[in-house]
Amino acid sequence: xxxxxxxxxxxxxxxxxxxxxxxxxxxxxxxxxxxxxxxxxxxxxxxxxxxxxxxxxxxxxxxxxxxxxxxxxxxxxxxxxxxxxxxxxxxxxxxxxxxxxxxxxxxxxxxxxxxxxxxxxxxxxxxxxxxxxxxxxxxxxxxxxxxxxxxxxxxxxxxxxxxxxxxxxxxxxxxxxxxxxxxxxxxxxxxxxxxxxxxxxxxxxxxxxxxxxxxxxxxxxxxxxxxxxxxxxxxxxxxxxxxxxxxxxxxxxxxxxxxxxxxxxxxxxxxxxxxxxxxxxxxxxxxxxxxxxxxxxxxxxxxxxxxxx
Amino acid sequence: xxxxxxxxxxxxxxxxxxxxxxxxxxxxxxxxxxxxxxxxxxxxxxxxxxxxxxxxxxxxxxxxxxxxxxxxxxxxxxxxxxxxxxxxxxxxxxxxxxxxxxxxxxxxxxxxxxxxxxxxxxxxxxxxxxxxxxxxxxxxxxxxxxxxxxxxxxxxxxxxxxxxxxxxxxxxxxxxxxxxxxxxxxxxxxxxxxxxxxxxxxxxxxxxxxxxxxxxxxxxxxxxxxxxxxxxxxxxxxxxxxxxxxxxxxxxxxxxxxxxxxxxxxxxxxxxxxxxxxxxxxxxxxxxxxxxxxxxxxxxxxxxxxxxxxxxxxxxxxxxxxxxxxxxxxxxxxxxxxxxxxxxxxxxxxxxxxxxxxxxxxxxxxxxxxxxxxxxxxxxxxxxxxxxxxxxxxxxxxxxxxxxxxxxxxxxxxxxxxxxxxxxxxxxxxxxxxxxxxxxxxxxxxxx
Numbered sequence: 201x202x203x204x205x206x207x208x209x210x211x212x213x214x215x216x217x218x219x220x221x222x223x224x225x226x227x228x229x230x231x232x233x234x235x236x237x238x239x240x241x242x243x244x245x246x247x248x249x250x251x252x253x254x255x256x257x258x259x260x261x262x263x264x265x266x267x268x269x270x271x272x273x274x275x276x277x278x279x280x281x282x283x284x285x286x287x288x289x290x291x292x293x294x295x296x297x298x299x300x301x302x303x304x305x306x307x308x309x310x311x312x313x314x315x316x317x318x319x320x321x322x323x324x325x326x327x328x329x330x331x332x333x334x335x336x337x338x339x340x341x342x343x344x345x346x347x348x349x350x351x352x353x354x355x356x357x358x359x360x361x362x363x364x365x366x367x368x369x370x371x372x373x374x375x376x377x378x379x380x381x382x383x384x385x386x387x388x389x390x391x392x393x394x395x396x397x398x399x400x401x402x403x404x405x406x407x408x409x410x411x412x413x414x415x416x417x418x419x420x421x422x423x424x425x426x427x428x429x430x431x432x433x434x435x436x437x438x439x440x441x442x443x444x445x446x447x448x449x450x451x452x453x454x455x456x457x458x459x460x461x462x463x464x465x466x467x468x469x470x471x472x473x474x475x476x477x478x479x480x481x482x483x484x485x486x487x488x489x490x491x492x493x494x495x496x497x498x499x500x501x502x503x504x505x506x507x508x509x
Numbered sequence: 510x511x512x513x514x515x516x517x518x519x520x521x522x523x524x525x526x527x528x529x530x531x532x533x534x535x536x537x538x539x540x541x542x543x544x545x546x547x548x549x550x551x552x553x554x555x556x557x558x559x560x561x562x563x564x565x566x567x568x569x570x571x572x573x574x575x576x577x578x579x580x581x582x583x584x585x586x587x588x589x590x591x592x593x594x595x596x597x598x599x600x601x602x603x604x605x606x607x608x609x610x611x612x613x614x615x616x617x618x619x620x621x622x623x624x625x626x627x628x629x630x631x632x633x634x635x636x637x638x639x640x641x642x643x644x645x646x647x648x649x650x651x652x653x654x655x656x657x658x659x660x661x662x663x664x665x666x667x668x669x670x671x672x673x674x675x676x677x678x679x680x681x682x683x684x685x686x687x688x689x690x691x692x693x694x695x696x697x698x699x700x701x702x703x704x705x706x707x708x709x710x711x712x713x714x715x716x717x718x719x720x721x722x723x724x725x726x727x728x729x730x731x732x733x734x735x736x737x738x739x740x741x742x743x744x745x746x747x748x749x750x751x752x753x754x755x756x757x758x759x760x761x762x763x764x765x766x767x768x769x770x771x772x773x774x775x776x777x778x779x780x781x782x783x784x785x786x787x788x789x790x791x792x793x794x795x796x797x798x799x800x801x802x803x804x805x806x807x808x809x810x811x812x813x814x815x816x817x818x819x820x821x822x823x824x825x826x827x828x829x830x831x832x833x834x835x836x837x838x839x840x841x842x843x844x845x846x847x848x849x850x851x852x853x854x855x856x857x858x859x860x861x862x863x864x865x866x867x868x869x870x871x872x873x874x875x876x877x878x879x880x881x882x883x884x885x886x887x888x889x890x891x892x893x894x895x896x897x898x899x900x901x902x903x904x905x906x907x908x909x910x911x912x913x914x915x916x917x918x919x920x921x922x923x924x925x926x927x928x929x930x931x932x933x934x935x936x937x938x939x940x941x942x943x944x945x946x947x948x949x950x951x952x953x954x955x956x957x
Contacts, residue, residue: 257615257616257619258615258637258641258919258922259641260619260641278930343781343782343783343786344781344783344795363781363782363783363785363786365786366727366782366783366784366785366786366787367782367785367937368937371786451728451729451786452728452729452730453729453930454728454729454730454785454786454929454930454933455727455728455729455785455786455933455936455937456729456930456933456934456936456937456938457729457930457933457934458937460930468926471608471612472608472922472926473922473923473926474612474615474922475923
């Protein structure tokens, strides 16, 4: 029995000796690497390659075309139109969500009766499927029977119904409002966890020195919250950049392309016209823009941290 | 120690040997058993198998429509009706997920494996499938005398580059809904041209009989292209030249027609500005709640308008062909699914047999009654049973006579996106000529 047990026992150190420890570590990492590479790295590289071809399911072409797609993209007014809309949507929704989220977090950080309940209830909008939110805002802002028009009209703020989704002046704003409603709780939650890491002793010390609430916030809480704020902002910006469902359900990109974003455009090019080559170029341009946004946030973050040190 | 170590090693060989021998024996035994079983079961099974093998096996793919039965039941009925062809039904998503149905079909056809042998396709895909060489030209199987039994508009949509590459199956089209009771107050005659329509609508709106004179669909979506096709064609205009290689959308006929749509919102004010964000359903709701006089929409609205639970206008709604401009003819944008045969099908004769059966008078009759989908054969609109069970459908013959195809081009998917964007811009800004010029350039780049 004991002999039988030693047989595999002998084998183990021998195998260990045959492989240097570094190689052994690599071997153990291989499964994780392979699975990640197959679902993450390969699609990205394949997407990049497709963007350099004229692949189209309809014409059945599939040839390498160099940078032809990118040249076309550079001169494509539709693309730049969608690019600016996406940037505007990302900037506006991220700023609004951060500011409102911060206010909410500051309130939720204070002790009051029923705080737990409010914290839980606050997350409801975020937990809803976006398509449901979209439909809901579709009704709220309906040009004929929407309650928003009803309230504004009866409050005397407007003298006739506003056609929220039918006018290029208001369609994008309405979509931004819907997104802010939906995602602010998420920001508030992230910032709340950040606020809770600020030591109470610092705030108490400031109060002892006679600092008012605003001063405490500006000089104690905000600087210490900065890294959390930036990371939360980065998450939100990258997420907002991919906006699809709200636009797709509410306006389909119209009227007059005024709400077309990069996601809806690439969906149309890729899946309606089945131009996989050009569609991949649009997606790659999205990827590059997101990379630049992330880089800008990270550089700023690093500078903040260095300055703090 | 050695015993223990050796035990499994030496033991493994005989075990392996035994298994192989055993398996062999088992195989021999089972073959014998099988033979015996076939023998003892007699000829019944053998005959059935032989018959199944002599039937040509093909497949049929279609978007899933539902009614009193499904397309699966239809295929089953075909399989039972004869013993030459055996069809396997491939069910694609429902027509509401049209993009997914399209992708599914494209992926299968692009493999050129011959599956599916027969398929149904939305009218706007026909040219693309034909140009890619996926759809078999059907001219030799359905010569001119057989084709005259179909509406000419659907035949036109089924023809690409002079060849019939699809066979008409069932259809729908845009139509003109009106309120009988309100119209009675304002002359009682259904307007046949757009100017009369606008005048009546404005009068009724001013008199306070309705909130909206005319409802249509201006959302930047496929339906906007349908509305545009109808109004442009009714002014003797067109989006593409007959050869499909150049744009005519910046010609006077088309520009005037789009200008008319713009005017319904901004000049005659018979349409609310909201139509710019409305597709079918949002425009249907005010109509069935009694707020509008005229509306352009598809045939699905009628049953809703007649349903007392959902509608305030039961028995007050009439349907007619859409109006036209002076010198033009009423046009109705064609929708519906048509049949095609895979050019790579290995069972061509069997595929044609299924195709002919699906499009036959009998099957279209059955589809009309069981699915509520309108036939593409005008003769069926005189059928007594259809008249009795689907009186509304039977009344649509005149509407369908004006059925007009959307631009016939293999690049339709790109053309429609350009049209949706360009027409939406024209309607919003009111610079119709300038926007149509820009749109025309863009379309010429795509199809030229």
